[in-house]
Amino acid sequence: MVIGNLLDIHPTELKFTFELRRQSSCSMQLSNKTDECVAFKVKTTNPKKYCVRPNSGVVPPGVTCNFTVTMQAPKEAPPDMQCRDKFLIQSIVAPYGATMKEITPEMFDKEYGKTLEEFKLRVVYIPANPPSPIPEESEEGSSPTASPLEDGNKSTSLFDVTRSLETSKKSLETWSIISKLTEEKALALQQRQKLSQELDLLRKEVRGNRVNSCFLLLSALVGLLGVLVGYSIK
Numbered sequence: 415m416v417i418g419n420l421l422d423i424h425p426t427e428l429k430f431t432f433e434l435r436r437q438s439s440c441s442m443q444l445s446n447k448t449d450e451c452v453a454f455k456v457k458t459t460n461p462k463k464y465c466v467r468p469n470s471g472v473v474p475p476g477v478t479c480n481f482t483v484t485m486q487a488p489k490e491a492p493p494d495m496q497c498r499d500k501f502l503i504q505s506i507v508a509p510y511g512a513t514m515k516e517i518t519p520e521m522f523d524k525e526y527g528k529t530l531e532e533f534k535l536r537v538v539y540i541p542a543n544p545p546s547p548i549p550e551e552s553e554e555g556s557s558p559t560a561s562p563l564e565d566g567n568k569s570t571s572l573f574d575v576t577r578s579l580e581t582s583k584k585s586l587e588t589w590s591i592i593s594k595l596t597e598e599k600a601l602a603l604q605q606r607q608k609l610s611q612e613l614d615l616l617r618k619e620v621r622g623n624r625v626n627s628c629f630l631l632l633s634a635l636v637g638l639l640g641v642l643v644g645y646s647i648k
Contacts, residue, residue, distance in 0.1 A: 416533050418533065419448075419531060421446060421447075421452055421454065421473065421531070422444075423444060423503060423533055423535070424443045426535065428442070428501060428535055429539075429540055430538070430539055431540050431541075431542055432488065432491070432495065432540060432541055433488075433542035435488070436542075437486060437487050439483065439484045440483045440485075441483075442480065442482075442483065443478055443480055444478065444479050445473075445478040446473040446474065446475055446476060446478070448475060448507075449476075450507050450508075450510065451473070451474055451475065451507070451508040451509065451511070452505050453472050453506050453507075453512065453522075454471060454472075454473060454503060455503075455517070455519075455521075456469045456470065456501060456503055456504075457469075457503075457504070458499065458501050459501075460499045463486055463499065464483055464484065464485055464501075466483050466484075467481065468481055468514070470514065471514050471517065472512050472513060472514060472517060483501070492539075497536075497539055499536075499537040500534055500535065501534070501535045502533070503532070504530060504531070504532050505531045505532075506521055506522060506529065506530050506531070508521070
């Protein structure tokens with residue numbers, strides 16, 4: 415908080431969340447701690463970049479009022495995220511019962527005998543996605559956030575869980591391979607039995623064909639022999 419004789423200003427910096435192609439706003443508070451009306455005016459070194467609403471006004475005695483500063487959507491990021499823009503807040507005692515319409519730029523001219531207060535505020539950019547903080551090391555070079563024993567326990571637990579998952583995965587893969595081999599073995603046995611049965615049938619058919627052939631040949635020989643004997647008798 416900036417403490418003045420007429421107004422207290424909070425916060426002491428204008429902080430904007432910086433994100434490319436997106437507007438950002440910052441709210442400021444002005445507290446009148448006097449028994450008189452205080453007029454204020456807000457100026458900036460880069461008026462095209464910022465919009466101040468309201469940029470001037472009157473704060474009644476013992477009252478706190480706000481004004482909002484909106485930064486236009488930036489097209490590119492500045493080097494090292496540093497901003498050189500500045501704001502100037504001027505305040506002066508105003509006539510009792512004064513309104514915003516009665517506030518003129520001439521009231522804030524630096525003339526002899528005027529009690530004119532001025533405060534300069536700088537602009538600070540806050541990254542929209544700040545990097546993860548890195549734990550600072552202590553003087554002895556060890557991390558202050560966790561002891562080696564805690565880190566060791568966490569590492570051991572993670573290792574045990576990982577090893578258990580890998581073992582379960584290997585067991586499932588082994589069981590799947592065994593089941594597949596068992597099915598293939600049963601199918602091979604069925605095919606072997608079928609081939610054996612077909613071979614037996616084929617052998618029986620061959621034997622039957624041989625017997626029939628021999629019987630036919632024998633019948634033919636007997637018939638021929640009978641014909642020859644008949645010719646001989648004649």
